[in-house]
Amino acid sequence: MYMRKLHPWLLGMILGLMSCMVSASENDSIKVGDLLQKASLLPADSCRILFFAKSLLGVSYVANTLDETDEEALVVYLDKVDCTTFVETVLALSLTDKNGKSDFGSYKQALQCIRYRNGKQAGYVSRLHYFSDWIKDNEQKGIVHERTGELGLAVSQVLNLDFMSTHPDNYRQLKNNPSIISQMIEIEGRWKNVPVSYLPKSCLNVSPEELDIRNGDIIAITTNIKGLDVVHTGFACWMDGKLHLLHASSVMKKVILDPQSLFDYSKNKKAHTGVRVISFSSL
Secondary structure, eight states: OHHHHHHHHHHHHHHTOOOSOEEOOHHHHHHHHHHHHHHTTSOTTSOHHHHHHHHTTTOEEOTTGGGSSSSOOEEOOSSEEOHHHHHHHHHHHHHHHHTTOOSHHHHHHHHHHHHBGGGOOOSGGGBOOSHHHHHHHHHHTTSEEEOGGGSTTOEEEEEEOOHHHHOGGGSHHHHHOGGGHHHHHHHHGGGEEEEEEEEEGGGOSSOTTTSOOOTTOEEEEEEOSTTOSEEEEEEEEEETTEEEEEEEETTTTEEEEOSSOHHHHHHTOTTEEEEEEEEEOOO
């Protein structure tokens, strides 16, 4: 019921977007239109998230695709993604399809709404850099719903986010514009001593009946790296009773449906602590 009440507000907000600079190509426009047209022909009970995610299998992994220019722009790439822009691209396609639209303009509006705080592009710091911030903002917009705390095996951790402001040389815009570091510190200050739930990675080696993670759920991999919350994202995909990750892989340099289970993928990675589970609000 909560999501249904927010939905008209979301539609109104989307219609008022798109005053920002946009970086996109004609090929992006053609591909978006083609994918949305194909989705419109799917049966009503199809998992649109997995349809769009699988449609991008093989797309190149390229890091930092949103940071190629000094001026913040709405970057639209369907031929190269990192793990977060892959999730955002699939979600924007799903949101556009959910709203009954199939044009490139509506897709760009949906992408901006997802990527920026309150759906408004107002420079670098308005982008939702930390995934916890991304989840919270998109929950408030009625686009997603985090279910981690609803899973019986979930535990709690306390976040203290400050990685970006304490490692500015890792980020092109912060390194070149130190004056905006103070703005980032202000945003990070909202995430001091904030408790969140996560599912420990040891719990991932169970059956679908024991673990209520659904096909198409967003998987955010949590970390013990100081000042960070999430180190990787992708989509849940069950195969032969095992949970796998459909993601933009920095190792394979492309979007893949990982052949190893999510449990096996994470078990030996010391920086991985578990996952958070976020569902697209399809109502």
